[in-house]
Amino acid sequence: MIAEEVSKISGENPFACFQCGDCTGSCPVSFAMDYGPRRMIHLIQLNLEEEVLKANTHWLCASCYNCTYRCPRNISFTRISYALRNISVKRGIYPNKTTKIFYEIFLDHMLKYGRFNEGIFVREFVAKGGKGLKELLRDINLGLKLWKKGKIPKDVDKIDKLDQIKKIYEACVKEEKEDKQ
Amino acid sequence: MKVGYYPGCSLKGMEDAYSISLISSFKVLGIELVEIEDWNCCGASVIPSYDYKFANALAARNLALAEEQNLRTIIAPCSECYNRLAYINYKMKNDAGYMEKMNKILSEAGLEYRGTVEVKHAVDFLVNDFGIDKIKEKVKNPINKKIASYYGCLFVRPREISVESAENPKTMDSLVEALGGTPVDYDGKTKCCGASLVVSNEKVGLQTIKNVLDSIKETEAEIIVTSCPLCHANLDTQQLTIEKEFKVNYMLPVMYFTQLLGLALGLSEREVALNKNLTYEVLKV
Ligand code: SF4
Ligand code: SF4
Numbered sequence: 295m296i297a298e299e300v301s302k303i304s305g306e307n308p309f310a311c312f313q314c315g316d317c318t319g320s321c322p323v324s325f326a327m328d329y330g331p332r333r334m335i336h337l338i339q340l341n342l343e344e345e346v347l348k349a350n351t352h353w354l355c356a357s358c359y360n361c362t363y364r365c366p367r368n369i370s371f372t373r374i375s376y377a378l379r380n381i382s383v384k385r386g387i388y389p390n391k392t393t394k395i396f397y398e399i400f401l402d403h404m405l406k407y408g409r410f411n412e413g414i415f416v417r418e419f420v421a422k423g424g425k426g427l428k429e430l431l432r433d434i435n436l437g438l439k440l441w442k443k444g445k446i447p448k449d450v451d452k453i454d455k456l457d458q459i460k461k462i463y464e465a466c467v468k469e470e471k472e473d474k475q
Numbered sequence: 476m477k478v479g480y481y482p483g484c485s486l487k488g489m490e491d492a493y494s495i496s497l498i499s500s501f502k503v504l505g506i507e508l509v510e511i512e513d514w515n516c517c518g519a520s521v522i523p524s525y526d527y528k529f530a531n532a533l534a535a536r537n538l539a540l541a542e543e544q545n546l547r548t549i550i551a552p553c554s555e556c557y558n559r560l561a562y563i564n565y566k567m568k569n570d571a572g573y574m575e576k577m578n579k580i581l582s583e584a585g586l587e588y589r590g591t592v593e594v595k596h597a598v599d600f601l602v603n604d605f606g607i608d609k610i611k612e613k614v615k616n617p618i619n620k621k622i623a624s625y626y627g628c629l630f631v632r633p634r635e636i637s638v639e640s641a642e643n644p645k646t647m648d649s650l651v652e653a654l655g656g657t658p659v660d661y662d663g664k665t666k667c668c669g670a671s672l673v674v675s676n677e678k679v680g681l682q683t684i685k686n687v688l689d690s691i692k693e694t695e696a697e698i699i700v701t702s703c704p705l706c707h708a709n710l711d712t713q714q715l716t717i718e719k720e721f722k723v724n725y726m727l728p729v730m731y732f733t734q735l736l737g738l739a740l741g742l743s744e745r746e747v748a749l750n751k752n753l754t755y756e757v758l759k760v
Contacts, residue, residue, distance in 0.1 A: 359632035393676075445489055466528045470528075
């Protein structure tokens with residue numbers, strides 16, 4: 295059940311919501327969402343999994359915590375959004391190719407360097423087709439301006455104890471497997 | 476005075492103007508920043524989207540390192556980093572069960588966190604711990620301009636880690652005043668710039684940034700100051716893109732609060748890396 299899964303990951307209780315709509319009213323991105331946070335929570339309460347995962351809401355969420363700050367029932371839709379993305383990613387559902395490439399490179403950097411490596415990111419992102427041609431040309435233009443200013447994406451050092459990051463990751467993956475059993 | 480320092484990936488990368496100006500201006504004030512050795516990425520908003528638990532454990536590793544290195548207070552200048560670290564710190568300190576769960580994961584990497592570290596945003600530390608009066612004493616070149624402080628989201632929300640009221644924050648405005656500037660009031664102070672939406676959904680991302688710029692344009696502000704590399708990149712770097720895409724004209728120079736601070740303290744533009752801002756030239760017209 296989607297409601298249960300969301301609770302488990304986020305620690306939030308969607309059933310505490312009394313549908314006041316403060317969250318949607320406060321959301322800076324609701325204008326572009328299929329359903330605002332309030333309606334999304336309602337769908338979760340009803341366990342309409344397909345409807346929930348199909349929506350673009352959680353992908354457009356900018357994690358600004360406006361909804362969380364204003365909710366009279368102390369629910370964080372921000373964290374619910376994170377949970378919905380976790381669930382989607384595990385099933386290979388992404389809103390678009392750009393996001394998929396962005397996420398995959400980021401996680402890879404985390405495990406390979408322990409940090410996000412802008413320099414390598416830009417190269418990989420372009421090579422994997424994360425940008426359309428029109429945006430790419432515009433960005434190259436912008437890139438030149440940045441470069442003139444000495445504002446170039448740098449390769450950061452990787453951390454010394456990378457094995458710790460790997461062990462932490464493995465521990466999280468293992469816990470999840472045990473949870474499922 | 477020494478204080479622990481968590482720079483985060485942005486400040487080590489393209490947004491190094493923030494770290495350069497932070498270090499140079501804090502030095503004038505006699506504050507030495509001690510970087511946490513071997514810190515890792517806070518996870519930003521991507522790792523929590525991928526695996527919420529892993530992201531939280533990554534934040535916890537940084538806290539464990541700071542504790543091991545005897546850093547009682549650490550400052551995080553990036554609001555996203557601040558948010559991630561401060562929230563996990565809050566959770567672990569206030570929820571014994573959660574502390575135990577996190578430590579179980581950390582123990583796999585030979586680490587432990589007991590909850591002795593305090594995480595502060597750089598602005599909060601400067602204004603509320605170091606103190607406005609001490610800053611005022613050192614001002615050499617008062618900044619005689621109207622200034623819009625843009626707070627963004629992540630150091631005023633969520634409540635557990637909020638530095639002050641998210642409805643009408645004042646911290647940066649009081650700093651601006653101390654530096655000789657005139658703060659301008661506007662209703663977009665904590666409106667969201669969309670963070671990394673501009674990467675994952677450009678159309679919506681540009682619109683959210685535009686909403687913030689529009690609300691500042693309505694005021695008489697001559698400069699925007701920021702306190703987060705993401706906000707900064709959005710308002711500064713993307714300002715030119717938005718001007719083109721939406722056929723609008725802002726001409727609003729953006730700078731980090733640390734750049735404004737450094738200039739007021741008598742540092743040169745170079746010492747605060749001012750020319751790295753894309754809107755730098757606008758300042759000159
Ligand atoms: S603000 Fe809270 S209680 Fe109101 S609709 Fe949103 S989640 Fe539900
Ligand atoms: S955190 Fe997400 S859902 Fe909540 S108000 Fe911000 S953008 Fe909207």
